[in-house]
Amino acid sequence: MLDRVAAPEFGTIKDVTLMEPAVQHLDNGIPVFTIDAGTQDVTKIELVFDAGTATADRILIASTATRLLTAGTSKKTAAEIAESVDFYGAYLQAETSHDDCSLNLFTLSKHLHHTLPVLAEVYADAIFSDDEIATYLSKSKQEMLVKQEKVSYLGAKAFSSALFGENHPYGRSASVVDYDSITRDDVVKFYQSHIKNRVRHILVAGKLNENTIEQLNSAFGSDSRSETTISSIEVAAQTSRQVHIEKIGAVQNSIKIGRVLFNRKHADFIGLQVLVTVLGGYFGSRLMSNIREDKGYTYGIGAGLVSLKNSGYLSISTEVGADVCKPAIDEIFKEIERLRNEPISIAELNLVRNYMLGSILKSVDGPFAIADKWNTYLRYDLGMSSHQNLIRQIQTITPERLRELAKIYFKREDLLVVTAGKSVLV
Amino acid sequence: MGRIDFERFTLDNGLRVIVHQDTSTPLACLNIMYDVGSRDEDPNRTGFAHLFEHLMFGGSANIPSYDSPLQMASGSNNAFTSTDITNYYITLPVENLETAFWLESDRMLNLAFTEKSLEVQRSVVIEEFRQRYLNQPYGDAWLLMRPLAFKKHPYKWATIGKEEKHIEEATMADVKAFFNTHYNPQNAVMVVAGNVEVSAIKSLSEKWFAPIIKGEKYERKLAAEPKQTEARRLEVTRPVPLNAIYISFHMCGKTDDDYPAWDLLSDILGRGESCRLYQKLVKGKRLFTAISAFNMGEQDPSLFTIAGHISQGVSVEEAEKAIWEEIELLRTKLVAKSELEKVKNQLEANNEFAEMELLNRAIGLAYHEISGDAETINTEMENYMKVTRQDLREIVTASVVKENSSTLIYKTETNA
Numbered sequence: 109m110l111d112r113v114a115a116p117e118f119g120t121i122k123d124v125t126l127m128e129p130a131v132q133h134l135d136n137g138i139p140v141f142t143i144d145a146g147t148q149d150v151t152k153i154e155l156v157f158d159a160g161t162a163t164a165d166r167i168l169i170a171s172t173a174t175r176l177l178t179a180g181t182s183k184k185t186a187a188e189i190a191e192s193v194d195f196y197g198a199y200l201q202a203e204t205s206h207d208d209c210s211l212n213l214f215t216l217s218k219h220l221h222h223t224l225p226v227l228a229e230v231y232a233d234a235i236f237s238d239d240e241i242a243t244y245l246s247k248s249k250q251e252m253l254v255k256q257e258k259v260s261y262l263g264a265k266a267f268s269s270a271l272f273g274e275n276h277p278y279g280r281s282a283s284v285v286d287y288d289s290i291t292r293d294d295v296v297k298f299y300q301s302h303i304k305n306r307v308r309h310i311l312v313a314g315k316l317n318e319n320t321i322e323q324l325n326s327a328f329g330s331d332s333r334s335e336t337t338i339s340s341i342e343v344a345a346q347t348s349r350q351v352h353i354e355k356i357g358a359v360q361n362s363i364k365i366g367r368v369l370f371n372r373k374h375a376d377f378i379g380l381q382v383l384v385t386v387l388g389g390y391f392g393s394r395l396m397s398n399i400r401e402d403k404g405y406t407y408g409i410g411a412g413l414v415s416l417k418n419s420g421y422l423s424i425s426t427e428v429g430a431d432v433c434k435p436a437i438d439e440i441f442k443e444i445e446r447l448r449n450e451p452i453s454i455a456e457l458n459l460v461r462n463y464m465l466g467s468i469l470k471s472v473d474g475p476f477a478i479a480d481k482w483n484t485y486l487r488y489d490l491g492m493s494s495h496q497n498l499i500r501q502i503q504t505i506t507p508e509r510l511r512e513l514a515k516i517y518f519k520r521e522d523l524l525v526v527t528a529g530k531s532v533l534v
Numbered sequence: 535m536g537r538i539d540f541e542r543f544t545l546d547n548g549l550r551v552i553v554h555q556d557t558s559t560p561l562a563c564l565n566i567m568y569d570v571g572s573r574d575e576d577p578n579r580t581g582f583a584h585l586f587e588h589l590m591f592g593g594s595a596n597i598p599s600y601d602s603p604l605q606m607a608s609g610s611n612n613a614f615t616s617t618d619i620t621n622y623y624i625t626l627p628v629e630n631l632e633t634a635f636w637l638e639s640d641r642m643l644n645l646a647f648t649e650k651s652l653e654v655q656r657s658v659v660i661e662e663f664r665q666r667y668l669n670q671p672y673g674d675a676w677l678l679m680r681p682l683a684f685k686k687h688p689y690k691w692a693t694i695g696k697e698e699k700h701i702e703e704a705t706m707a708d709v710k711a712f713f714n715t716h717y718n719p720q721n722a723v724m725v726v727a728g729n730v731e732v733s734a735i736k737s738l739s740e741k742w743f744a745p746i747i748k749g750e751k752y753e754r755k756l757a758a759e760p761k762q763t764e765a766r767r768l769e770v771t772r773p774v775p776l777n778a779i780y781i782s783f784h785m786c787g788k789t790d791d792d793y794p795a796w797d798l799l800s801d802i803l804g805r806g807e808s809c810r811l812y813q814k815l816v817k818g819k820r821l822f823t824a825i826s827a828f829n830m831g832e833q834d835p836s837l838f839t840i841a842g843h844i845s846q847g848v849s850v851e852e853a854e855k856a857i858w859e860e861i862e863l864l865r866t867k868l869v870a871k872s873e874l875e876k877v878k879n880q881l882e883a884n885n886e887f888a889e890m891e892l893l894n895r896a897i898g899l900a901y902h903e904i905s906g907d908a909e910t911i912n913t914e915m916e917n918y919m920k921v922t923r924q925d926l927r928e929i930v931t932a933s934v935v936k937e938n939s940s941t942l943i944y945k946t947e948t949n950a
Contacts, residue, residue, distance in 0.1 A: 112595070112596040112643075113596045113597075115633060116635075121627060145558075146558070146890060147556065147890070148536065148890045149886060187808065190806060190808035194806040194876055194880060195876045197879040214887065216882070243820060246845075247816065247845075251843070253776065254671050254672075254775055256775070257671040257775060258669075258671065391601055392601045392602055400658055401654060403657075404655070406658070407658055407659075407661045427661075429660075429664065459602060460605075462605065463605040463608065465608055466609055466627065469608065470625060473560070474559075
């Protein structure tokens with residue numbers, strides 16, 4: 109008779125192999141990290157720049173410059189650039205984060221000789237016409253009005269501003285009026301000082317053609333190269349503890365709870381990652397079990413650690429029925445207190461370890477995923493030993509240590525609570 | 535284009551099993567697709583297929599918690615419901631694959647329904663309803679458009695359900711009846727993908743799934759949608775910052791011979807920055823801040839839609855007229871050869887990117903098998919390649935016309 113009650117035997121993950129990239133340098137010294145792997149005939153080329161939103165003097169400059177790289181060169185209009193990429197089924201996209209920006213080309217490997225020149229052209233010869241800038245800003249400004257109708261957006265904006273300060277490079281966010289103050293000069297200056305001839309490194313991933321590196325060298329290897337000087341960003345202690353943004357007619361409230369911490373180079377980062385996973389990092393987490401699966405207050409709740417180049421923060425985030433906002437906040441704090449007062453059971457910790465190792469295994473499956481992982485490590489000048497340290501710490505951290513971390517970092521008085529939606533008394 | 539190789543077999547109880555081997559990954563996927571979606575619901579009990587998907591995680595006959603043992607085995611899972619199907623998937627290290635067989639077979643065998651679980655999931659789904667459909671600008675677009683465009687066919691309600699009330703009223707008796715009707719081996723397709731051998735998957739399938747009783751085969755009998763003969767229109771006022779327009783047209787179902795032409799038509803209008811609507815109406819005339827063209831990809835005859843947010847200072851009439859001018863252009867002038875070639879190239883590349891993910895291949899195989907034959911995952915591209923410029927003009931001429939259209943307008947409260 110088949111035993112359906114007992115779980116079948118299973119193994120625990122002993123190690124997660126992370127493929128090491130091949131490192132080469134173009135003639136001008138730009139380092140190229142290559143992950144040649146996978147089953148599909150695709151290539152991703154990622155140019156990385158120290159040109160995140162926090163590196164610009166004012167809000168919107170970095171994102172506008174990055175987004176408009178593909179909006180025209182001295183030889184091609186925006187429409188011609190789009191056509192020359194779309195025709196081959198490729199994607200040419202810029203992505204901006206707080207600390208850096210990336211210009212990405214996704215292409216079938218067989219079309220790389222057609223699509224790579226377009227990437228090279230926009231990188232070296234973007235012209236930022238007044239007309240393109242005006243169209244983009246007016247469109248973005250109006251789409252911003254749409255975003256402002258979402259409590260999750262209002263909450264996120266108030267949260268970063270309360271964490272870092274509303275004028276801080278990590279805390280500021282655009283208001284509708286900011287779209288009116290961006291000039292072509294701002295954008296061009298930023299491009300000249302942060303993007304053009306400023307590639308920090310290139311990541312190449314996929315099932316690659318033999319001559320990919322030579323192609324990259326002719327595209328990017330001959331220009332002189334300058335390094336972008338990035339001044340380090342000071343983070344002051346956060347002062348506010350509670351912020352509410354009123355949104356008339358909301359049927360749900362956004363709740364964000366967190367605090368400023370540090371980035372992944374800090375000795376306690378991985379331990380906190382485990383702790384935050386226990387709290388709200390997976391479907392079976394304490395917050396999901398309590399607030400969704402027991403109380404039915406929300407469709408979802410999560411907690412995570414965000415690492416920035418010069419800082420980092422904890423973020424607990426959910427949207428709950430406006431009428432249950434207060435009980436939901438109380439339950440979140442109850443779960444946080446429980447982490448401080450009771451050690452996590454070995455059974456629960458083992459489950460979280462296994463779950464985390466499984467998701468790390470998934471996060472390095474396939475060439476694009478491996479390249480993304482390396483990009484994260486490279487941003488912090490970290491290497492293979494950090495990956496190994498991550499695995500080892502997940503496998504060995506103790507309930508006592510996790511409780512200590514909760515006591516140090518999850519004090520109620522250090523945590524900021526932001527709500528957006530219908531007014532609520534905490 | 536790489537072929538997706540697979541083998542198939544069927545258990546005595548009717549469960550179809552597909553095995554797809556990929557030796558390049560340490561992970562395996564187990565995907566089970568049930569041939570039931572919101573189109574199979576009682577019109578007075580809508581949102582049920584999706585609510586049921588939530589209840590599937592509430593524990594089964596022999597296993598009180600579905601998630602914990604899976605997380606313990608380093609796995610993760612999720613599920614989704616559409617108008618047509620309900621799909622459950624697990625990803626985990628291939629060595630632990632048997633855990634997935636154990637969990638999925640037990641919940642196909644029988645659920646451990648509890649009142650508490652039903653009550654909690656009713657609230658969770660109502661919060662999902664609010665979060666995704668009510669508390670978002672334009673979030674109720676499909677709650678409005680579906681009943682405008684469909685008068686008989688069950689696509690007239692969205693998968694989330696017509697209203698919160700239907701979800702609140704779901705009873706334990708409804709839940710059990712739904713399980714018995716739809717959740718049996720004959721109505722499911724299982725795909726196992728990863729570095730696996732067919733023989734091993736055969737034994738695991740026999741061991742865990744063969745003992746499940748066959749159950750009744752569900753015969754789908756849905757009301758056909760009568761041909762639309764005159765233009766329909768609905769205008770609503772909402773606290774949204776920009777006016778918006780949605781125009782939907784009845785089109786064929788996903789397995790119809792005409793489907794590839796519809797798919798390519800939506801790409802010509804709406805895919806990528808070089809597409810017609812973006813270049814002409816967002817960039818050129820600046821009438822819209824965002825615009826898209828898409829079809830729902832549903833199995834029964836469904837909808838092709840053009841939707842956009844109208845720029846401030848532009849009248850709804852002007853924006854609407856511009857969309858119809860683009861349609862007129864497609865009717866009077868064949869698209870350029872290179873334009874058709876472009877969207878075919880985009881499709882080829884997109885498939886290649888999507889198929890990097892093992893899970894996407896597993897879901898694709900299951901979907902094609904449920905729709906008739908898994909092998910069509912490898913042959914459908916040929917049908918796209920055969921589409922001609924004349925084919926596009928024909929579908930536009932026949933179907934992208936006023937009398938086949940349903941128009942939904944959102945007006946901001948200030949200019950109402």
